[in-house]
Amino acid sequence: MEAPACSxxxxxxxxxxxxxxxxxxxxxxxxxxxxxxxxxxxxxPAFGSLRTGLRMRRVATVxxxxxxxxxxxxxxxxxxxxxxxxxxxxxxxxTLVTGKLFEDIREAVHKLADPAxxxxxxxxxxxxxxxSGVPLRLLPDEIDGVRIVGIDxxxxxxxxxxxxxxxxxxxxxxxxxxxxxxxPVPAPASGVEARPTVTLLGEMFPADPIGxxxxxxxxxxxxxxxxxxxEWRELYSALDCGAVAAIHPFYTASIREFEAAGRPILPSxxxxxxxxxxxxxxxxDAFGLPQGKVEAAQNAVLPAMRGAFDAARIDxxxxxxxxxxxxxxxxxxLIESGAKVPYVGTACAKTPWSAPDVEWLAAHDCEVRFRAxxxxxxxxxxxxxxxxxxxxxxxxxxxxxxGVPSLYFTNLISARPLMGIAGAGSLQQVxxxxxxxxxxxxxxxxxxxxxxxxxxxxIWEGDPNLRPDFRxxxxxxxxxxxxxxxxxxxx
Numbered sequence: 466m467e468a469p470a471c472s473x474x475x476x477x478x479x480x481x482x483x484x485x486x487x488x489x490x491x492x493x494x495x496x497x498x499x500x501x502x503x504x505x506x507x508x509x510p511a512f513g514s515l516r517t518g519l520r521m522r523r524v525a526t527v528x529x530x531x532x533x534x535x536x537x538x539x540x541x542x543x544x545x546x547x548x549x550x551x552x553x554x555x556x557x558x559x560t561l562v563t564g565k566l567f568e569d570i571r572e573a574v575h576k577l578a579d580p581a582x583x584x585x586x587x588x589x590x591x592x593x594x595x596x597s598g599v600p601l602r603l604l605p606d607e608i609d610g611v612r613i614v615g616i617d618x619x620x621x622x623x624x625x626x627x628x629x630x631x632x633x634x635x636x637x638x639x640x641x642x643x644x645x646x647x648x649p650v651p652a653p654a655s656g657v658e659a660r661p662t663v664t665l666l667g668e669m670f671p672a673d674p675i676g677x678x679x680x681x682x683x684x685x686x687x688x689x690x691x692x693x694x695x696e697w698r699e700l701y702s703a704l705d706c707g708a709v710a711a712i713h714p715f716y717t718a719s720i721r722e723f724e725a726a727g728r729p730i731l732p733s734x735x736x737x738x739x740x741x742x743x744x745x746x747x748x749x750d751a752f753g754l755p756q757g758k759v760e761a762a763q764n765a766v767l768p769a770m771r772g773a774f775d776a777a778r779i780d781x782x783x784x785x786x787x788x789x790x791x792x793x794x795x796x797x798x799l800i801e802s803g804a805k806v807p808y809v810g811t812a813c814a815k816t817p818w819s820a821p822d823v824e825w826l827a828a829h830d831c832e833v834r835f836r837a838x839x840x841x842x843x844x845x846x847x848x849x850x851x852x853x854x855x856x857x858x859x860x861x862x863x864x865x866x867x868g869v870p871s872l873y874f875t876n877l878i879s880a881r882p883l884m885g886i887a888g889a890g891s892l893q894q895v896x897x898x899x900x901x902x903x904x905x906x907x908x909x910x911x912x913x914x915x916x917x918x919x920x921x922x923x924i925w926e927g928d929p930n931l932r933p934d935f936r937x938x939x940x941x942x943x944x945x946x947x948x949x950x951x952x953x954x955x956x
Contacts, residue, residue: 474621477596481619481772484598493622496631496717498814500836509534511591511618512541513626514633517693519547523584524697525577527552529570529599530591538591552577556594567599578608584697587633595619606640607641612697614640624836625812627790628715630668634693635718641700642726650939653690661752662689663731664706666720667713669789669883675887677710680735681744681760684754692719708751710734713790714818734819735884737796737801738770739825770889777893779804781852781900786842787814792798793822793833794857794883795874795892800829802893808845810837852900868910869900870878 479496481490492640511528515538523854528535528551556566570930574586576685590599594617601615613634623629644650663686665674676689689706709723712734721728727749735741742763749759779802786809796809799954809826815835823833834841843863846854854871855878858944872878872895880893 477619477621480596482622483599486595486598486617489617490622497624497628497715499624508537508541508626509538510620510623510629511538512585513629514589514616514618515542515551516545516547516626517630518553518587518589520695521585522696523582525552525583527554527570527573527577527586527588527589529554529566529588529594530555531593534591545681546563557707561593561597566594566597567603570599570601571604574604574613574661575608578611578613581612583611585614585637588615588632590615590617590619592619592621595622612640624814625788627713627746627788627813628717629716630693631716633845635722636782637694637697637700638692638704638719638722641697642704642722645701645704646690649840650701650750651698653702654696657702658687658689660685660687661707662687662702663748664689664703664709664723664728666709666711666716666723667689667691668693668880669712669791670879672887672903672948673884676882676887677735679952680741680762680766680885681748681917683765684745684748684752684758686748686752692716696846704728708748710748711818712794714816714822715790717816720818728806730818733821734794736888737797738767738774738889739801740794740797741770741885742767742820743821766885769886773886773889774803776802777890778802779896781805782807782849783853783855783896784808784842784845784849784851785857785874786810786837786845786854787878788857789879790875791877791883793819793826795878796831796833797822798883798888798892799896800826800831802896806831806895807849807851808832808834810834810842810845811813812837812918853896853905865906868911870902870906872896872899888919919953 478490505571514809518524528538532555535553542551548876552573554566554570560566560569570588574588577586588601588604590601596619601617604613604615606613608866614636618632618820623632663681665677665688674691676686681688690703692703694700694703704726705730708729708731710731711720714732723730728759731744731747731751733740733744735744735929745759747761777873779799782805783799785806790811790813792809792811796806800806806832809831813835826833840857842856842860846860846864846869850867850869852870854860854869855874856871857874861871877895882888883891
């Protein structure tokens with residue numbers, strides 16, 4: 466069944482189910498539930514899985530989808546620093562309907578599978594191939610020793626690009642888990658850690674795993690790989706751990722793979738004094754460590770963290786929103802820094818592993834909204850007029866229009882350490898500097914007041930040519946249509 470490009474999400478989903486993709490979509494609905502609205506406003510979800518694959522060494526990436534989608538995804542991936550080509554298997558209505566597209570994909574994979582260059586090839590179906598039932602599951606598992614991983618990442622099935630990272634990470638973990646079950650596997654290039662490890666689930670600032678490793682060392686433990694991994698062999702080490710820290714709790718499918726491997730899951734993260742204290746307790750419980758040893762680890766880090774917070778206080782009201790999945794952690798850090806955070810919104814879903822953060826934030830008078838819509842975030846900024854709004858691009862734009870200082874979450878907040886002592890004082894400088902811009906933004910707003918809105922939008926050499934008679938006629942037409950629509954609905 467062919468699904469036309471640029472169809473509605475409902476049409477695409479209906480076509481996908483007719484094409485035999487119902488079980489896949491049902492699994493995605495269970496792993497990544499939406500609501501209260503139908504879909505968060507995020508970039509194309511496939512960007513998340515694409516970027517994850519492009520960061521891995523010796524892994525090739527192939528996309529199958531509409532040419533406009535592939536162009537946009539490759540453009541954004543290279544804008545964010547990808548340094549390799551993205552494979553593309555084009556199609557038209559004939560190859561899609563006749564099944565030739567799948568044959569073209571299989572041929573492309575066979576040509577690309579060079580064990581001297583690659584450990585794995587990731588093939589991704591975008592919306593139209595998924596809706597049309599292109600069966601990537603029928604691709605061979607490996608070709609000349611090169612693993613073939615096929616995933617479907619349709620925009621109508623995966624809510625956010627953050628959760629698409631989980632789709633690829635879990636597919637790779639599943640493949641690696643089968644390899645481990647089949648027999649011995651190669652050791653990572655960096656070697657095998659002699660101490661028991663804690664695998665870190667979720668992308669984070671590069672210094673954070675080092676900081677977490679320092680906190681684990683007094684316990685006789687080490688920080689394991691970060692999932693999504695940077696090379697295939699790290700997947701084996703990630704599975705060979707004593708526990709998994711769900712730093713980003715929305716990696717539902719990956720957590721399922723770790724649980725199938727018998728690994729306990731630790732919620733939340735070592736963020737702030739309270740968060741670090743509770744997290745180290747959870748680590749001690751998971752590994753069955755003596756309480757005295759856990760307390761020694763806590764005493765080694767918590768006093769220094771308190772000192773860092775005392776030296777980097779934040780005074781003001783801040784709202785937080787984003788789609789990266791670490792929004793709750795950032796809100797916790799800001800509150801322990803002294804800020805008042807009445808609202809945090811995230812495009813990701815609520816999971817059992819986000820419960821400690823939700824409870825802590827609620828106890829500190831912070832409303833947490835999962836699957837927050839852009840309208841939710843904008844209404845909060847407009848209603849509260851905080852001292853600082855941290856959010857996505859449209860939230861930052863709205864805040865600036867209101868004269869409210871703002872920071873872009875992804876580039877200015879995510880790109881900083883959040884864990885341990887390094888995280889305790891990492892936000893104060895950038896946040897305080899931004900809040901200090903309120904007077905300057907007020908002057909700018911006054912200077913540009915009335916420009917670019919309503920009749921003054923665009924470029925004018927003189928006054929706009931207003932036609933109130935046209936507006937009145939158009940308003941009457943629209944009113945007539947609305948009355949007819951309401952009358953039809955009542956029949």
